[in-house]
Amino acid sequence: MMNGVYSGSRSRKRPSLADHLYRPSNFGAGTFPYVYGGIFRPLPIPSSGAGVCTAGEVSNGGPNSHHDFLEAKALAASRNHSEAERRRRERINEHLSTLKRLLPTTNKMDKATLLAEVIHHVKELKKRAAEVAKGGPIPTDCDELSVESDGGDERGRTFIRASVCCDDRPDLLVDLIRAFQNLRLKTIKAEISSLGGRVKNVFLVTSEEEINCDKDETQSINCVQEALKEVLDRSALSEFSSLRNSVSNKRQRILLFDSCSS
Structure with a gap:
């Protein structure tokens, strides 16, 4: 019996250092080992639906850091565009209000009607100016x-x-x-x-x-x-x-x- 036990114990392989380091119990939950420079190191286990992360992604804060940066950049650009568009609309409305104050009529009108009325008024002013210039001579600097x-x-x-x-x-x-x-x-x-x-x-x-x-x-x-x-x-x-x-x-x-x- 001693021989049988002894022979059985001799046939059992002694665990190596690598086997000891690879045991899941030696790492924290949610990690798995990888070899770097001959030494086993733990890596976070990716969540479901995500790809396996690399060492560079881990050192940079995770696989979603670059995606978050792009999203933040796009959001900032969208905000800048919205702000520029808002200022442009304000300038247009200010100019339209100025044109409306220059017109003799005070009736409420939309933008298209306002622009048409301004064009008509400018044409009338040009016509009157031509009539005044024709009817009343103005001296020039030359003989x-x-x-x-x-x-x-x-x-x-x-x-x-x-x-x-x-x-x-x-x-x-x-x-x-x-x-x-x-x-x-x-x-x-x-x-x-x-x-x-x-x-x-x-x-x-x-x-x-x-x-x-x-x-x-x-x-x-x-x-x-x-x-x-x-x-x-x-x-x-x-x-x-x-x-x-x-x-x-x-x-x-x-x-x-x-x-x-x-």
Whole structure:
């Protein structure tokens, strides 16, 4: 019997160190061993439905850490987009409110109706501005001379529209009327506007004699243009003379001051 027991005990394999370390009882619950550098180390057992985690995932906080980071990044981007969209809508509503206050009507309307009303109002304003510019001449900074035919009437009279823009001076209007009288032209209408020392005169004149052909009409326009050009040149010469006199007077005052100082 002793031999049988002894032989049975000798045939039993003694457990190695690896077998001892691999025992599940030597690790905590929810872990399983793995070999790293010749040494068994425990790893967490993944939950149901999840893949087996790697050593890198374990060191980074688990298999879901990268997924959570992407979700947080997407959520932040969505919030930023929502905030930008909210600010954009606020700006649009502010502009629409400003446009509504500019309109003469105070009726409640939707955005499409409001924009259509604004477009109509702007067109009306442009039309009125064109009518004002056409009806009331505004002086410009450059000297201008324009003479053109303005049609005729049933009595055979031909009308000429003449426009002169230059610096204002006391005898300018007198010179213009005298130029028309020398050409035997009668003034039908006159519009005069002045701004910042500049003046624009627009005359509608007609010949006291009947003009029978286009050649005579063209000749009359040329004559009016030459006469008004002389008035315009005289105005420029007068301005130059006044400027020269001003410089001369200033020079005399300087010389007088120097002589008194010496």
